[in-house]
Amino acid sequence: MEVLTRRAYRKRRRNIRRIFQSAVLLLMVTLGSVAAAVTYAYNLEPPSLSVPETTVMYSSTEEVIGEIHHGQNRHWIPLEHMGDAIVDATLAIEDRRFYDHYGFDFFRIGGAVLANLRSNSMAQGASTITQQYARNLYLNHDKTWNRKINEALYALRLELHYSKKDIIEGYLNTIYYGHGAYGIEAAANVYFQKNAEDLTHGEAALLAGIPKGPNIYSPYVNESRAIERQQIVLKMMEDAGYISASERQTYVAEPLEFRADQDFKAKKIAPYFQEEVIAYVTNKLGIDESLIEAGGLEIYTTLDGDIQQKAEQWIVNEMGEEGEVQTALVALDPRTGEIKAMVGGRDFAESSFNRATQARRQPGSTIKPFLYYAALEHGLRPNSMLLSELTDFHYGNGIDPWSPSNFNDKYPNDYITMLQALAVSDNIFAAKTHFLLGFDTLVETAKRFGIESPMNSAYPAISLGSSEVGILEMVNAYSPFANGGYLVEPQYVTKVLDRDGNVLYEAENDPVRELDPALTAIMTNMMEAMFEINVGIQGVAGVTGGSVASYIDRPTAGKSGTTEHDSWMIGYTPQLLSGVWIGYDKPQKFENNEGVHTKNIWAKFMQDALIDEVKLPFPTPKNVVEVEINPDTGLLASDSCPVSRPTLFYVGTEPTEYCSAHDEEIDTSKKQEDPLQKTEEEKKEKFLDRIFDWFGGEAIEEPEEEMESDLEIEIQIDGESGEEEETATD
Structure with a gap:
């Protein structure tokens, strides 16, 4: 037995007292430090929970056509829309004591510290969901003491300023699941093509196991390892009491159907159109580009996915998948200006240059409807006649005469009607009309139809489409012909919502009537003739739409145009207007009749796009009358005329005299008799x-x-x- 001297006894008591005092002091310092830290964290502003979110584009039928993000595909959804399965699976594998701690799990921290000291490393972590969320929001993933301290401070701030619901919701919306998917909604879409709330327990368990190592546990990287990790998560869910043993066995046996490999990288529908949507939202609507890129906007567009697919398919069917000659196609609703389909080139991956909106090309004869509309305004009629023959036009001192020619240098050398001239695209008739009206008239009329590209009135060749215009610009300018005189602007977007569902923009469709509905109806009736074989000029020129007339099964009007370097076709029904252009990016003459594809693409696309639509007539105002005329003479057709055509005229301007050119034996005065008596x-x-x-x-x-x-x-x-x-x- 040890015997202590009085001095030794007093010395021991002093040591014990010092130890106790030191412990009390240390505890006080610790508590003070904790209190100071808590006070400091509490007095700081609540840390922002804002993170980059994916902006989504929708078609007119609200199908997703594209997403905008910079490597972080994320869709923020509320906790209520996640489903219990993913929440339970995540808590079981990541932080079972989440609702019992204040950002730090000291039991796990103690175990991790001992493990790391034994291994002389920092291989094992004990981060709670709050700490991981803080790291995802504000810090990097370096394993350093400095990062750990900052992580603890941010975790404390999160716990002090936000509820547990806010924290778990934010965590599940920001955690990385691999392959560019941030957040559970994006992950559910990437791996299973469904919403988070629709995940089964087996699917949720697999996804919950991925964040520990996306490059290891992704089923697209190693499916067997991902399944093994899923089994661990399900066992942890059983241990935590979220599921029973029998339920775990059921979920273990659950078959998993991952998205097919070809669907993994989401296809970008109508890429040329999507680029225009971004420009439209930024430049026209004034929405900041950073908000578009990371603000989680919902952009509802005018695009019709089915019509877009048909447009792309008919281009490939007619032109093939490879070749240097380029094309552009635009389809829109002429009543509203809403763009339903847009193709800006043959391959967006090879060239993002959008020929539908960025290119400027010569429109050729597609300019003529504006010229003839002006002619109607100045008193000419569909049956007005001019002599079509090879002509030299003199229009200025010291300037060589202008000598336009018809296709294949064929001329009627006779008088023809304006109706025929438009249907066969006679250049002499157009040139004479241009000279008759004055050079400025066409320029002014084109502007009224929405043509903004400059046109030099000093050159008479503008009457044959020599001034360059945009493809979309030209197609949209035909809208007043189809809708009864209303000028509309091309529309890309119907509505834009922010991440909280607030409306940032909503389109208002209020077109203004700028043109005479009677004259636009007459022009439409004249443009229908391009598909009517019998309107052609016998032995000289056929109607320009004769080769595709068999595809026209409803009221349809249009005009084609051809130059040395460009081939156009623009046509419409009351509910759909479309235009196709074909040419080389660097203008050069066509090879192997490449320009002939234009009409075929347009006609087959229109027939396909409208296959389920009602066959509507074009609007006809009350001050317009329809009479049967002989298109060769412009007079009322008699029974002896080989050809007759119902043609619209402004009331009071229709012909009253009957054609007698084919009536050698019948007195023309008898044409007024009752047809029943006859x-x-x-x-x-x-x-x-x-x-x-x-x-x-x-x-x-x-x-x-x-x-x-x-x-x-x-x-x-x-x-x-x-x-x-x-x-x-x-």
């Missing part, structure tokens, strides 16, 4: 013929001659149709 007389004549035939009379000789004459006419019509098919171009 039919009865014809029946009587045929009855008498049969009687004469019965008795062997000679009265049948004259009818036989008439039948031969009729046969001759039919042969001429057939021949004309064949000729038109061969020359159906501008």
Whole structure:
């Protein structure tokens, strides 16, 4: 037994007292430090929870067509929309005591410190969900003491200023799940193509295991390892009491269907259109670009995904997937200006230059409808006639005469109607009309239709489309023809919402009538003739739409245009307007008839895009009247005319005289007789013929001659149709 001296005893007591005092002092300092830290953290402003979010673009049917983000694909959703499965799985594997601590789990910290001291490293961590959330928001992932201290401070601030619900919601919206997916909503879409709230327990367990090592536990990297990790998560969920043992066995056996490899990298629908949407939202709507890139906006566009797919497919079908010649296609609703489809080139990956909006090309004869609209305003009519022959136009002292030519240098050398001139795209008629109206008239009229590209009125060739314009600009300018005179602007976006669902922009469609609906109706009626074979000029020129007339199964109007370097086709129905352009980026002449694809693409696309749509008539105002005329003479068609066509005129300007060019034996004055009475007389004549035939009379000789004459006419019509098919171009 040890015997202590009095001095030794007093010395021991002093040491114990000092130890106790030191412990008390240390505790006080610690508590003071903690209190100071808490006070300091509390007095600081609440840390921002804002993180970059993916902006989503939707089609007109609210299908996702694209996303905008810079490597962080993230869609913020409230905790209520995540589902219990992913929350339970995440808490089980990451922080089972989440609701019992204040940002730090001292039990886990103590265990991790001992483990790290033994291994002389910092390999094992004990971070809570709060600490991980703080790290994701404000810090990097370096394993240093300085980062740990800052992490603890931010975690404390989060716990002091936000609820547990806010913290777990933020964590699940920011954690990285691999392959560019940040947050559980993006992860659910990337791996299972569904929303987070629709995840099963097996799917949720797999996703909850990925954040520990996305490059290790992603099923796209190593599926078997991902499944092993899923089993661990399910076992942890059972241990935590979130699921029973029998439920765990059920979830373990649950089949997992991952997105197909070809679907993993989301296809970007209508990339040229999406680029225009970003420019439109930034420049036209004034929304900051940084908000578009990371603000989690929802942009609802005018694009129709089905029509877009058909546009792209018909271009490939007609032109193939490779080649130097380029193309552009725009389709829009002429009533509103809403763009339904846009193709800016053959391959966005090879060239992002959007030819539909950025290129400037010569429109050729597609400019003529504006010229003839101006002619109608100045008193000309669809049946007005001009002599079409090779002509030298003199328009200035010391300037060489201008000598335009028709396609294949073919000229009627006779008077033709404006209706025919537009249908066959006669250049002489257009040039004479331009000179008749004055050079400034076409420029001013084109501006009224929305053409903003400059046109030099000093050169008469602008009447044949020599001044460059934009493809979308030109197509949209046809809208007033289709909608009864209303000027509309191209629309890309119907609505924009911020991340909280607040409306930042909503389109208001209020078109203004700028043009005469009677004259636009007459022009539309004239442009329908480009698909009517019998309107062509026999032996000289066929209608320019003859080669695609078989695809027209509803009221349709349009105009084609061809230059040495450009091929155009613009046409419309009451509910859809579209235009196709083909040419080389660096203007050069076409090879191997490459320009012929334009009309085929347009016609087949229009037929396909409208296949389920109602066949609507074009609007016809009350001050417009329809009469049957002979397109060759412009007069009212008689029964002896081989061709007749219903044509619109402004009331009071329609022809009143009947055509007599094919009426050698019938008095034109009888054309005013009642057609029912005429039919009865014809029946009587045929009855008498049969009687004469019965008795062997000679009265049948004259009818036989008439039948031969009729046969001759039919042969001429057939021949004309064949000729038109061969020359159906501008």
